[in-house]
Amino acid sequence: xxxxxxxxxxxxxxxxxxxxxxxxxxxxxxxxxxxxxxxxxxxxxxxxxxxxxxxxxxxxxxxxxxxxxxxxxxxxxxxxxxxxxxxxxxxxxxxxxxxxxxxxxxxxxxxxxxxxxxxxxxxxxxxxxxxxxxxxxxxxxxxxxxxxxxxxxxxxxxxxxxxxxxxxxxxxxxxxxxxxxxxxxxxxxxxxxxxxxxxxxxxxxxxxxxxxxxxxxxxxxxxxxxxxxxxxxxxxxxxxxxxxxxxxxxxxxxxxxxxxxxxxxxxxxxxxxxxxxxxxxxxx
Amino acid sequence: xxxxxxxxxxxxxxxxxxxxxxxxxxxxxxxxxxxxxxxxxxxxxxxxxxxxxxxxxxxxxxxxxxxxxxxxxxxxxxxxxxxxxxxxxxxxxxxxxxxxxxxxxxxxxxxxxxxxxxxxxxxxxxxxxxxxxxxxxxxxxxxxxxxxxxxxxxxxxxxxxxxxxxxxxxxxxxxxxxxxxxxxxxxxxxxxxxxxxxxxxxxxxxxxxxxxxxxxxxxxxxxxxxxxxxxxxxxxxxxxxxxxxxxxxxxxxxxxxxxxxxxxxxxxxxxxxxxxxxxxxxxxxxxxxxxxxxxxxxxxxxxxxxxxxxxxxxxxxxxxxxxxxxxxxxxxxxxxxxxxxxxxxxxxxxxxxxxxxxxxxxxxxxxxxxxxxxxxxxx
Numbered sequence: 001x002x003x004x005x006x007x008x009x010x011x012x013x014x015x016x017x018x019x020x021x022x023x024x025x026x027x028x029x030x031x032x033x034x035x036x037x038x039x040x041x042x043x044x045x046x047x048x049x050x051x052x053x054x055x056x057x058x059x060x061x062x063x064x065x066x067x068x069x070x071x072x073x074x075x076x077x078x079x080x081x082x083x084x085x086x087x088x089x090x091x092x093x094x095x096x097x098x099x100x101x102x103x104x105x106x107x108x109x110x111x112x113x114x115x116x117x118x119x120x121x122x123x124x125x126x127x128x129x130x131x132x133x134x135x136x137x138x139x140x141x142x143x144x145x146x147x148x149x150x151x152x153x154x155x156x157x158x159x160x161x162x163x164x165x166x167x168x169x170x171x172x173x174x175x176x177x178x179x180x181x182x183x184x185x186x187x188x189x190x191x192x193x194x195x196x197x198x199x200x201x202x203x204x205x206x207x208x209x210x211x212x213x214x215x216x217x218x219x220x221x222x223x224x225x226x227x228x229x230x231x232x233x234x235x236x237x238x239x240x241x242x243x244x245x246x247x248x249x250x251x252x253x254x255x256x257x258x259x260x261x262x263x264x265x266x267x268x269x270x271x272x273x274x275x276x277x278x279x280x281x282x283x284x
Numbered sequence: 285x286x287x288x289x290x291x292x293x294x295x296x297x298x299x300x301x302x303x304x305x306x307x308x309x310x311x312x313x314x315x316x317x318x319x320x321x322x323x324x325x326x327x328x329x330x331x332x333x334x335x336x337x338x339x340x341x342x343x344x345x346x347x348x349x350x351x352x353x354x355x356x357x358x359x360x361x362x363x364x365x366x367x368x369x370x371x372x373x374x375x376x377x378x379x380x381x382x383x384x385x386x387x388x389x390x391x392x393x394x395x396x397x398x399x400x401x402x403x404x405x406x407x408x409x410x411x412x413x414x415x416x417x418x419x420x421x422x423x424x425x426x427x428x429x430x431x432x433x434x435x436x437x438x439x440x441x442x443x444x445x446x447x448x449x450x451x452x453x454x455x456x457x458x459x460x461x462x463x464x465x466x467x468x469x470x471x472x473x474x475x476x477x478x479x480x481x482x483x484x485x486x487x488x489x490x491x492x493x494x495x496x497x498x499x500x501x502x503x504x505x506x507x508x509x510x511x512x513x514x515x516x517x518x519x520x521x522x523x524x525x526x527x528x529x530x531x532x533x534x535x536x537x538x539x540x541x542x543x544x545x546x547x548x549x550x551x552x553x554x555x556x557x558x559x560x561x562x563x564x565x566x567x568x569x570x571x572x573x574x575x576x577x578x579x580x581x582x583x584x585x586x587x588x589x590x591x592x593x594x595x596x597x598x599x600x601x602x603x604x605x606x607x608x609x610x611x612x613x614x615x616x617x618x619x620x621x622x623x624x625x626x627x628x629x630x631x632x633x634x635x636x637x638x639x640x641x642x643x644x645x646x647x648x649x650x651x652x653x654x655x656x657x658x659x660x661x662x663x
Contacts, residue, residue, distance in 0.1 A: 108470040110499065193499040197534075227499040229451035229567050231535040241577030241590065244653060248450055248532060248567035257595065259574060271495050271534035272477060 020044060020061045022082045024092040030075045030131050031097050036065040042084055050078035050094070075131035096131035102139075104179040104186035111168045112195040113222055119143075119190065120165040123179040125157060132160040142178045145171060145192075168192055172224040194224035200275030202234070202268045210259040211236065211280050213266050217252040225252045226270070236264040330355060333399035333422045334389055336429035341403065344371055345384045357423050361435035370436045375627035376601035376660040382409040382625065397424045402582075411525065411602075411623055417581075441631045446597030450567035453501050472502035474531065474560040480616050483548035484641065490554055491540040491619040493608060493652075496531035501565035504531050504558065506539045510546060511553040518550065519543055526621050528606055528656040530565055537654055538608035540619035569596030571603065571655045574633065578640065578648065586645035591633040592624065592655060600628040604656040605636045609648045618644040628657075 020040030028034045038044070040061035048055040048067060051074040059065050061084065072078075075096045081089040106121040121141060125133040139162040143151035150169050155162040162179075169175060175190045198221035204213035213234050218226045232254035236243040243264075245256035258264065261283040268275035330336035336355060343352035352371075353364045362370070373379025385406045392400040398421065405416040421432045479492035490508045506527060509520040521541050528537035576590035592603050602623060609618040620638040628634050640648065 105468075107468075109468055110470055112499075196497075227533055229453070229501075230499070230533040231567075233536075241575045242651075243572060243574045243576065243590075245570065245572040245595075246532075246535065246654065247570055250450060250567075256570070256572065258572065259593065271497065271536065 020084055021088050024080050024090040028094045029097050030094050030129050031069050031073050033069045034067045044082050044084035047081040051076035073129045096133040097127035099125035099133050099181055100128035101126050102181055102184045102186040106177045106188040110191040113168055113170050113192050115168045117165050118168045122163045134160045140180045144176050170222045194226045195220040197226055197270045197273050202275055204266050204278050204280045214255040215253055218249055232268055232270045234268050236266045238262045238264040330428040333401055333429045337401050337420055340431050341387050356433045357430035360433035362433045366436040375599050377627035378602045378623050379625040382407045448568050452566040455564045472498040472500050472560045474502050474504050476558050478616050481554050487544040488546040488548050492616050493536050493538050495536045499533050501563055502531045502560040503529055503563040504560050507557040508541045509555040510551045513552040528654050538606050538619045573653045586640040588638045591635050593633045594628040597630045600657045601660050602658040603628050607651050607653040610650045611647045612649045617647055
């Protein structure tokens with residue numbers, strides 16, 4: 001908040017005289033040393049204002065002013081001001097150094113299989129001083145499951161950002177998402193999970209304790225077994241009324257014990273997906 | 285002579301106080317209905333069935349168990365510990381956290397030797413006031429009446445080992461020092477699959493169902509905001525306890541949000557908001573909801589009844605039943621909930637019942653019941 005005010009104050013002091021002048025470098029890379037040439041003679045006061053820095057020092061006109069690499073760590077717009085009897089100013093831009101790290105955001109962390117445009121990733125290159133690298137660079141996005149490559153897509157950053165969007169794969173499991181820039185890479189894990197169950201089928205048989213009803217292995221439409229713990233609701237209708245059991249899938253199969261001696265009509269549902277109906281006769 | 289009037293007034297006042305405290309048929313204006321005495325040390329004589337049950341309930345209310353049990357007929361098949369457990373609850377059940385606040389009695393029938401009295405018990409509980417209706421049989425024992433206490437059925441489960449190998453989900457959250465974006469876990473995906481806003485005597489009710497579409501458990505809460513024609517929010521409420529908050533993958537729960545004292549004609553729109561958060565959870569216990577049936581009670585009210593059967597190996601302290609009722613188009617027309625005041629022991633059953641409003645019962649074609657549970661060891 002103080003810097004713009006300081007700049008305004010300094011610029012207000014600027015005169016039009018030509019007793020001294022300064023020459024700033026045309027291009028500076030963050031974290032490198034720079035020199036600012038001055039003309040004239042005598043003593044002057046030098047101001048440097050930039051992102052994260054404001055400096056005031058006494059200098060001798062005609063000599064070069066050295067700006068250390070620590071003062072130029074942050075990329076952005078800098079203003080140099082030289083004041084003796086009057087003030088002169090010049091500005092220069094410090095750009096980010098070469099990429100040294102890659103921020104990689106992937107969304108979502110968990111996705112159902114075969115969902116269109118469900119996966120997206122964004123990569124942002126930063127230099128060693130955490131300046132966003134605005135110069136276009138090539139980033140390669142890769143998705144892989146185990147040793148199988150699912151996607152390889154090069155992209156160039158625009159204003160420091162490169163991104164991809166794609167459809168989730170067909171197999172449940174962990175998918176590695178990798179963003180690579182030269183020798184830099186960032187890796188994220190995405191959990192692909194089974195989609196809604198498909199063709200939910202159950203069977204039931206009498207047991208001494210009632211009716212044991214169970215599903216066939218519960219799979220989605222691409223053949224992935226649904227996650228263990230998924231709830232299957234069994235509904236049995238008989239002369240005594242209706243019985244429901246919310247049973248979790250365990251090792252791919254959901255089972256429930258329904259205590260009833262009478263004839264039952266049993267159905268199953270998993271979320272909003274309905275299964276078949278089976279009829280179990282009364283206990284002999 | 286000058287003290288005669290004050291003395292007379294004091295005597296009359298004291299007499300009226302005694303009469304008002306000791307007499308029958310107190311407080312409630314309904315003919316044939318009596319309410320419980322709350323005055324310590326004053327109990328009705330058990331010379332009528334109503335007085336006998338009031339005497340017993342008064343002692344129960346004060347937790348004078350010896351006195352209360354002395355009002356129980358010797359022909360009852362219960363001992364004093366069983367009698368006390370029936371009133372006090374056990375195994376961390378809702379009853380064990382409840383207190384009998386009051387009661388009303390209504391005689392059903394009486395002969396010279398036996399009688400039946402219907403009692404409405406008013407309980408204070410951690411989940412709010414609960415009313416319970418019980419019918420008591422009484423028999424004449426000399427010149428007094430005593431209550432026949434039914435034998436308390438305590439689940440007798442044989443000693444056994446029940447392996448529990450259902451899934452459990454734990455949650456490991458990233459630390460502050462983690463790299464940006466390296467350990468983000470998305471919130472579970474849940475979806476409102478139905479919503480219906482109606483006006484009943486209670487006010488405006490918003491009800492429906494929510495499904496957890498994800499592969500991980502979710503802690504779910506549904507909020508609704510009533511919006512008027514000008515777009516202003518009239519009120520916002522949450523489903524509070526009329527929802528099963530913990531949803532396992534693909535599990536469906538009913539929800540109901542009450543807006544007392546609002547008219548549906550003032551409502552132009554309802555904004556729904558469902559919030560879901562990651563939560564550690566277990567797929568155990570599995571509770572079967574057996575023999576669900578809608579029938580009528582003695583007063584002609586429609587009641588959904590059934591039995592909860594605990595298929596797991598750990599007691600469920602406080603079972604909570606939530607039911608959604610559908611009309612012939614599959615629309616949710618009512619959501620009711622109720623707590624079971626007895627703990628659900630392993631491999632045992634407890635009955636439950638939910639009252640259905642008369643106008644809803646006529647339209648109900650189907651229903652879906654879920655069981656929420658509060659466990660002292662796990663909540």
